[in-house]
Amino acid sequence: MSASVHTCSPILGVLGGMGPLATADFMRKLVQSTPATRDQDHMPVFVHSVPQIPDRSESFLAGSDAPWPFLLSGLRILETAGAGAIAIPCNTAHLWHARLAAATDLEVLHIGTATSDAIAAHPAGLTRVGLMATSATIEGRIYHDALRAAGIDVMTPSARQQTDHVMAGIAAVKAGELGTATSLLQSAATRLIDDGAQAVILGCTELPLVLGGKSVGASPGESNASHDVPFFDTTQLLVKACLAWWSRSKAAQLRSESFSQ
């Protein structure tokens, strides 16, 4: 019995658990960003949140493909459950995006494309943005190429800042130590801004959990008094891409239904 028997709406498949708190944050933002007056107006989702997948950043940097079988297994489970598209609320996992997209007929939304498009379209005409992300996301150039093609320079933290502040801060989020994480990550963001970044990409879905205020696309009313530049919340921008996919899919479904009558 497929879920599509019981819902007229296309279902989003979420390949999550990387980390699990980021997946919960994605789900909350998805609900709170959907125009709805009752349960039934919300997007149906099936979430595969299996955090036992090996660390994406460590694996990539060590030249290991260990996460791949877990990603592929999750994709297959989401396909079987009836998903109509896939979203992955983890930037680093996008190092395997092209292989996942090649392994399925479903659209696999891209968090980096969603974010790079929002940066290029920002009214301030940004030319120099700071990237806070895992070392693997930086090494794997998930953001560099798309942004440079749009004429935007990407600044990254120094090697020491990257290790002692960004990666340590991300690990602290994963350990549930949000106070420690906030202090480490705020300091890394400040350094990027002091060095000339006109905006900061929260290019790991753990980061909006502690630096989420004043983010582009953040819920109205949130603010982050510490900084004057825009922060790009990649979780929120992936949510926006999911909502756009959902609108397109519902419209296509309606056209197809009216055609078949």
Add this chain to the structure above:
Amino acid sequence: MSASVHTCSPILGVLGGMGPLATADFMRKLVQSTPATRDQDHMPVFVHSVPQIPDRSESFLAGSDAPWPFLLSGLRILETAGAGAIAIPCNTAHLWHARLAAATDLEVLHIGTATSDAIAAHPAGLTRVGLMATSATIEGRIYHDALRAAGIDVMTPSARQQTDHVMAGIAAVKAGELGTATSLLQSAATRLIDDGAQAVILGCTELPLVLGGKSVGASPGESNASHDVPFFDTTQLLVKACLAWWSRSKAAQLRSESFSQ
């Protein structure tokens, strides 16, 4: 390919989307209540969040079984994905709990049992608790029988309070109007306490979203200055039951593996 190929841990299946914000809240509480220092320490979960299911309270009160095929479809999808037990972060949906439990070999955790056990075990020796819940949860006696068996009286709001404050407040949460919801629901809780309730059951998973502070089982540091009596957060108590299931299952799996070697 089953998920169990790639994780040694039993997987929780979440029959959610009732409503979707309550499901996101359940996921956050599950992650934040799990002792973990890294992603891989967290519980693997599949979440079926399909809010297109007809309203449980309206259906039950109208004598309609409309939610059942949606619940059964969700259960089958979670079984196929490889879930080892089912949790339902919606009190009203538990009106169908016995049928779901009869339809599967999996353990289907019960939010009402988890909550009633916590109330009966509370050190204050509670004898009279207020129940805030949907009208169907009250009519269907999800809490009444277990609590009366434990010698605890259940107080419910007046018919007018139930309609104008509790049900209106729950609808406001589902519409994303959290400010309106807070004011309506605080007032209903205050009335129950003024009338002699020694504690309040947040017996609908929308309620902890706005009345969650100072709840039994709430995260340390949260507080709700408005009330002096304990609030029982049913979402958090379901999370606790899930963690207990996970511990039991992992222990059983280890015993079985050591036996087979």
